[in-house]
Amino acid sequence: MTGNGYRILFVCTGNVCRSPFAQLLTQYLLAKWFPPADAARFSVRSAGTRATVGAGMDPSTYAELARWGLRDVAGDRHFARQLDRTTVASADLVLTAERRHRSQVVALHPPALRTTFCLREFSRLLTSVTMDSAWHDPVRRVRAAVAAAALQRGMTPPVGIADDSVPDPVGQPPEAHRHSATLIGTAVCSMVKVFIGDIDPSADPFAPEQS
Secondary structure (H helix, E strand, O other): OOOOEEEEEEEEOOOOOOHHHHHHHHHHHHHOOOOOHHOEEEEEEEOOOOOOOOOOOOOHHHHHHHHHOOOOOOOOHOOOOEEEEEHHHOOEEEEOOOOOHHHHHHHHHHHHHHHHEEHHHHHHHHHOOOOOOOOHHHHHHHHHHHHHHHHHOOOOOOOOOHHHHHOOOOOOOOOHHHHHHHHHHHHHHHHHHHHOOOOOOOOOOOOOOOO
């Protein structure tokens, strides 16, 4: 998407846990904190490198959505889809669960290198980005944030693979799904705060409920 719109793509392996959770949370936060007309300019999707095509969201990960305020989200309408070159090429920003997914995305469409990050990597790079308050247009602001994050690559201390990864909870107990959801939620909320700019400091919609 070019011009007035912006497309964000989340990628994991099966597209039933990590990437749909990130997709739904991002959609929710953008819709909550942008005016409707601005929120509508963003398209958020997800796909898997080895997708369980047509499968619904894993029930244990789906259950985690409520902790982040998404009680009425239509997660039951999610159907896993396979990642392909066309999907990557049409995205303005690709965020992956692990480094291997990032490599697979770039292999499908090499020009995506500058706009493809591990989700946790992207969140970390954004902490070194200072946004000009003049960026009032949300799409221009996001484009500027992504470009600035890309420039931070190689300028920040290296981290281990685990620090860039969200572990795959498929087949694991509910605690593993909560752990992965917490990592995703923390990274997505950090990212969205940069995207939306100034918000009411007395309101913090980004912390999960304790339970």
